[in-house]
Amino acid sequence: MPDLIAFPGPLACLVVLGLLVVESGLLVGVFLPGDSLLFGAGLLVGTGRIDVPIAVLAACAWLGAVLGDGLGYGIGRVAGRPWGHRGWSRRFVDAAERMYARHGWFAVVICRWFPGVRAVVPTLAGVGRMHPVAFALANATGALLWAVGTVLLGHAAAAVPQVRDVALWAMAVSIALTVGYGIAAALRRRQAKTSLT
Template identity: 45%
Template sequence: MTVLLTPLMLALGTGAVALLAAVVFVESGVLLGFFLPGDSLLFTGGLLVASGVIHLPVAVVIAVVAVAAVLGDQLGYTLGRRLGPRVFSGRASRFLSPAHLARAERFFERHGSRAVVLARFVPVVRTLVPFLAGTAAMPRGRFTTRNAVGGVLWAAGVVLAGFFLGGVPFVAHHVELVVVGVVALSLVPVAVSLAVRRLTGRDAADDAAHDGEARELVGAGSH
């Protein structure tokens, strides 16, 4: 999706900051926003600031993105407090992957309140953890503090990464090509994970089949 949105950002110029803020807010606060490309789009935003397409100081872009991230997480937290587990039952569950939810729950249980900060750097998990924090009735003050820290660190880190790379002449003159490369690299861990799961599943199936054959042989021999 980043590849599709990049031409729009180039056409919008400085107005692309509003698009960045909207994407970050939806990805952070709306449970169905986990499909949005927050990291790669922020990286692209930094590139566009460095290349002069976005005529704003990079600090302003970081501030806008951070505010959108924090407000989005506050919305997710509020939804969790009000709706709780009902969102993951009935018709709503058709739009949410149980695997995504389980992954976020494990992350939240493992890291506790720190998960609010750490989740900001993990796609999908960052969409669901604020909701889980609200469902678990984490004190709003504690959540808000950690939410602000995570939002600022994430916005600054990703935007600045794109900004400094955007200062390289080749990158500045080939923004769309670089974005395609970034998206491709971001898909590598996903591809590796799927490959490992598939291989693991096949190994487990083979082991089960071998065990079944062995039991049949033992049974036949006992007769």
């Protein structure tokens, strides 16, 4: 997680945009705390530590979220089918198709608030052949509610000192837990591989 204060305002916005694309588009959302990034960026703009209009940050956050999920969807649609017909992965394809048949575009909207799931659902939408127009509408709506909403929430929290202090600590704990989870998962995988050999 980069130190956004180290970047000039417009560049910090581009960093946020890029990280959101990577989070969903490249399936690494478990290791990138998008919620903390957005809330923290809004908080830093609200306190004046990042010199950029909040509307610019919100627009970059929305665009990054849309592009990231769009990339994940494209990967799932192009490469997902052959992968999805192999062995155990077929169950995920079936589950994705059932989920979109039952919940439609709302499944893509609501998944934004669940770290980890947020990184996988767009790809599953592509694998499950969700209609591109339905996905685009759900993607844009979910990005607006989640990305823009979280940035604005962070910006509003900057005006209340008690909320700001608690939010900064909560953000630090969230980042630490996310990084710790990633390290623990990597160690478990390594131990599993060594025990098999």
